[in-house]
Amino acid sequence: MARMNSSAERIGLPQFNHDALVSLLKTLVKIDEAFIPPPPGTLYIRPTMIGTRPTLGMGVDESCTLFVFLSPVGSYFNFGNTGLSILATKDSVRAWPGGTGCYKLAGNYAPTFKPQQKAKELGYDQNLWCLGDVVTKNGGSNFMIVVESKEGVSQLITAPLNGEILPGVTRDSLLLLTRGHIAGELVVDGIPTSNFAVQERQFTLQDLKRWSDKGRLKEAFGCGTAVLISPIGRIGIPTDSGEIEDIIIPNYAETGFGLIAAALLARISGIQWGTIAEPKGWSVVC
Incomplete structure (x- = not known):
């Protein structure tokens, strides 16, 4: 509200x-x-x-x-066991400093339909919206990744709320769950009890490529009201020559979900359906 x-x-x-x-x-x-x-x-x-x-x-x-x-x-996407494919988009900008990207407005969505059509023609399901090289959102959803640090810590990373990112309710819910898990206030089954961290910070396409090349990019997924959590298996990055170079996210066999995404989906779905106790004040009883 x-x-x-x-x-x-x-x-x-x-x-x-x-x-x-x-x-x-x-x-x-x-x-x-x-x-x-x-x-x-x-x-x-x-x-x-x-x-x-x-x-x-x-x-x-x-x-x-x-x-x-x-x-x-029902399910918003049919992503099978490989996850969605997304195309990094820099020539069409979804949001910019001083704009309306952090507000829930129809005007933020209509201009994305044509670039999405182009992405589909190139064999991708959605766009990965960028401002220059900086990653912002995935389609109409917030974008999250799991990166393993050099020290072996699994880091859940998402872009900060800097005025260009919509403060998604599902995004906020996942951050509250994971931070509560780290603090020992609740337990999210399937998420490590140690060597796990949450970060809200900027990252770039070059960061994604570097982490992928080093085998440290473990998961990527979108999150939002309609999609809840949608795993991503392939990220296309246009090169200066006009070609598209794909980053392949590790395949998790039958579901397409990585370990962190699967654990968060189970927890947030259980809260929605009333099979798992919610953090205090999350739900409104009709």
Whole structure:
């Protein structure tokens, strides 16, 4: 709710009452309870706001319509046992300093459709959005990697919230789970109890290539509301000659998921489905 109000404020839409909208959402979910699919399906909830000023013109809207989409959903991608393939994209920029990349706005998504079409024509499922050589996001999701340090520490790394990255709820949830695991506040089965670290920092395409060449790039995955966690098996990096050089992420046989991604998916899915206890205050009961 806070992120939605922040996004509305950025483009001049009116603010709404958080608690009132949550109350309305509870009622709506109860009304449409029959549409909630059994696990592993979920009910996707998307509140939306649009300006509704009754005149044409350029300027801030003083009125708006707030409405909510509900839809039962299943798996967002069919990535088989090899994971998704993504193409590093630098000629089309998703977000830039001082822009709106950190807000949930339709205008951040529409300009990505054509580059995504180009990526598909070249044999890739999604784009890996870059600002110059700096890696930012994967498609419409946040991007995470697991890198083994020279000292043998497994490092979960994702780009920092610097104004160009959307503060994804799933991203935040995974960081809270892993940091809670490190602090001993909870246990995420499948994640090492030692020699494991979490970092929010910038990294580049050259970093990915260097880590891959040295055998230290162990996992890559996207995370978001719709995809939850989607493993990535191949990253295409365009070269100066116009060719594309592929980085191949280690193949994890039947599922495509690496050890860290698989452990996080099991934990976050269990919380969603109510089979695993949640950290206090995570869920809202309808």
